[in-house]
Amino acid sequence: MAKRKRKFELDPEPKPDLTPMIDIVFNLIIFFMIVSELSNLTVEQLQLPFADRSEEPRPGAPEKILQVNVMPTGIVKIRSQAYTGDPQLKGKYPWLQEFLEIEAAGYEREPPEPGQPGTPPSALRVNIRADKEVKFQYVQQVFDACVRNGIYKTSIGATRDDPKN
Amino acid sequence: MARRRKKLILEDPNLDITPMIDIVFNLLIFFMCATKFKTTEGFIMCFLPKNRGQGSGTPTIDLNEVRIKLLWYGDDGKPTNGDAGYVVVKIGDENYNDPGHFERDLRSTVPEKSPVWTAIHDKLNAFKAGYKGKSDKGLPVIIDARKQVPTKYIVSVLNEVVRAGIQDVTFAAPEIEY
Numbered sequence: 001m002a003k004r005k006r007k008f009e010l011d012p013e014p015k016p017d018l019t020p021m022i023d024i025v026f027n028l029i030i031f032f033m034i035v036s037e038l039s040n041l042t043v044e045q046l047q048l049p050f051a052d053r054s055e056e057p058r059p060g061a062p063e064k065i066l067q068v069n070v071m072p073t074g075i076v077k078i079r080s081q082a083y084t085g086d087p088q089l090k091g092k093y094p095w096l097q098e099f100l101e102i103e104a105a106g107y108e109r110e111p112p113e114p115g116q117p118g119t120p121p122s123a124l125r126v127n128i129r130a131d132k133e134v135k136f137q138y139v140q141q142v143f144d145a146c147v148r149n150g151i152y153k154t155s156i157g158a159t160r161d162d163p164k165n
Numbered sequence: 166m167a168r169r170r171k172k173l174i175l176e177d178p179n180l181d182i183t184p185m186i187d188i189v190f191n192l193l194i195f196f197m198c199a200t201k202f203k204t205t206e207g208f209i210m211c212f213l214p215k216n217r218g219q220g221s222g223t224p225t226i227d228l229n230e231v232r233i234k235l236l237w238y239g240d241d242g243k244p245t246n247g248d249a250g251y252v253v254v255k256i257g258d259e260n261y262n263d264p265g266h267f268e269r270d271l272r273s274t275v276p277e278k279s280p281v282w283t284a285i286h287d288k289l290n291a292f293k294a295g296y297k298g299k300s301d302k303g304l305p306v307i308i309d310a311r312k313q314v315p316t317k318y319i320v321s322v323l324n325e326v327v328r329a330g331i332q333d334v335t336f337a338a339p340e341i342e343y
Contacts, residue, residue: 022189029189049316049317051207136316146213154212160207
C-alpha cells in the first residue's frame with residue numbers, strides 16, 4: 001500500500017507584537033521634547049556658583065534681561081557672540097563696552113537723579129552668568145562696562161543646587 | 166444546479182512599520198543627545214551706582230560702612246599679584262580664614278559650605294544690629310575683592326549679605342595699577 005505522504009506544514013511566521021515597544025518609545029520622545037531646551041542661545045553651559053539665597057526668575061516678568069555669560073577663559077559671550085572687556089584683548093574680540101552702549105540705546109532711560117549730571121540710568125537689566133572658577137576681574141570688567149553706559153540694574157547668576165561634599 | 170458558494174477570503178493587511186520605527190528611534194536618539202536638563206538657576210540682584218558715567222559727581226561716604234575684603238595671598242602668606250594663591254576673607258582687621266583654609270578644610274571639601282560663611286553672617290548681623298548711620302537702606306556693605314579671586318567666593322559672600330537682610334551692597338572698583 002502506498003504510504004500517503006503527509007503534507008509538511010510550515011508554522012505561520014512569528015509576528016512579535018511591537019505595540020508596547022512603540023508606546024514606550026513615543027512616551028520617551030514626548031518626555032525628552034518637554035524637558036529639553038533646544039535653542040536657548042542666550043545661555044551658555046557654565047558651572048555657576050552656589051547661592052541658596054538667590055531669587056528664582058519670575059515667569060512672565062515684563063522686564064527684558066540681557067544674559068551676559070563670562071566663560072572660564074574670561075571671554076564674555078552674549079547671544080553666542082564673543083566679546084571682551086579686557087584691555088589686553090581689545091583688538092582680538094569686539095569691545096564689550098561698545099556693544100552695551102548700542103544695546104542700552106535701545107532701551108528707555110530713567111530720569112536722572114537730582115545733582116547727578118552723568119549718564120541717565122538705563123532701564124536695561126544685565127544678568128551676569130559667570131563660571132564659578134573665573135577670576136573676579138572679568139566680572140568687574142562687565143560691571144565697569146555697565147556703569148559706563150548707565151546700566152545699574154545687574155544681577156549675578158547662581159545655582160540653587162546644593163554642592164555635594 | 167446548486168450554485169457553488171465562493172469562499173470569502175479576508176486578507177490580513179500587512180502594514181510595514183519598519184520605516185516608522187527607524188524614524189522614531191532617530192528622533193529618540195536626537196532628543197536624548199540634545200537634551201540639557203533645566204537646572205534650578207537663580208540670581209542675586211546687585212544694583213550698581215547710578216549716574217557714574219562721564220561728568221558724574223562724587224559719591225557720599227558713610228563712615229559706618231562695612232568693607233568685606235577678599236584678598237589674594239601667595240604661598241609665602243603675603244598678598245600677591247600672581248595667578249597662584251589663596252583667598253583670605255577679612256572684615257576690618259579680622260581674618261576669617263588662613264591662606265589655604267578652603268583647600269585644606271577637612272570638614273567640607275566644598276568651599277561654598279565652609280563654616281567661614283556662617284561666621285561672616287553672624288558678624289554682619291552684629292554690625293546690622295549696631296548700625297547708627299542715617300541711610301534709608303540701612304547698613305552699607307562694600308565687597309572689595311582682588312581681581313584673582315574666583316567668582317564663587319564673591320557669590321558666597323554676597324549670599325551671606327543677602328541672608329543677613331542687608332540691602333545696600335556695593336562692589337569696590339578695581340585697583341588701578343601703576
